[in-house]
Amino acid sequence: SYVLTQPPSVSVAPGKTARITCGGNNIGSKSVHWYQQKPGQAPVLVIYYDSDRPSGIPERFSGSNSGNTATLTISRVEAGDEADYYCQVWDSSSDPKVVFGGGTKLTVL
C-alpha cells in the first residue's frame, strides 16, 4: 500500500518561507497535488501536477517533486496562510487508489 508521509506540524514566522514535505516511495514519478484546509472549511487546491498554481492562488505558493520527496513552499508567509495542508497522489498500482498524506498543520508564529 502506497503511503504519503507529512510532518504533523510546521511553524514559521511571518514573512519567512515555509516548506512542507510529502514523502513517498519514488514520489517523483507521480503527480502530486496540494490542498489547503482552514478550520470549518472544505479544502482548496493550491498546487496541482507538482508545481502548477490554480487561478487565484498567490505566486507565493510553489511546489516541487523529485526522488522520494515532494515539497510545498510558501514564501513570505502571512497570518492567513495558517491552515492544514494535504498532499495527494493517484497510485496506479495493482489496486489503484487515491492516497492522501496525513496532513501538516502550518502555524504562523
Add this chain to the structure above:
Amino acid sequence: QLQLQESGPGLVKPSETLSLTCTVSGGSISSSSYYWGWIRQPPGKGLEWIGSIYYSGSTYYNPSLKSRVTISVDTSKNQFSLKLSSVTAADTAVYYCARWARDFGDDSSSSPALIDYWGQGTLVTVSS
C-alpha cells in the same frame, strides 16, 4: 459556477447503512473530463478518499472500504450517491462530495487525478 451540495441523514445507527447524495448544479455530471466522488474527514483527523465514479458508472473504491461502499450516479438528476453499509462509530466524519479532474495513464486508462471543486461537507454521526 459549479456547486456541489451533500444531502442525507446527519445521524445513523450502528450496523445500519449511511446514505448520502450529492447534487451538482452549474455543470453537467455527464462531462467526459471529470470523475465525481466522496472524501471523508473524522473529527480532528485527516482526509480519507472513499471512492470515485465516472458518469458511465465506472468506479474506483478505497480498498480499505471497498467491501462496504457503493457509489452510483444518476445523470438524469445530475446527482451521485454514496452508500456505506454496516457503519460503526469509526465512520463518524464530515463527508465531502467532490469533482475530480480526469487524467490518463500511459496505458490510456483514465483515473481521478485532483479535486477542483468540493461540496461544503456534511457531518454524519454514527450513534444509537
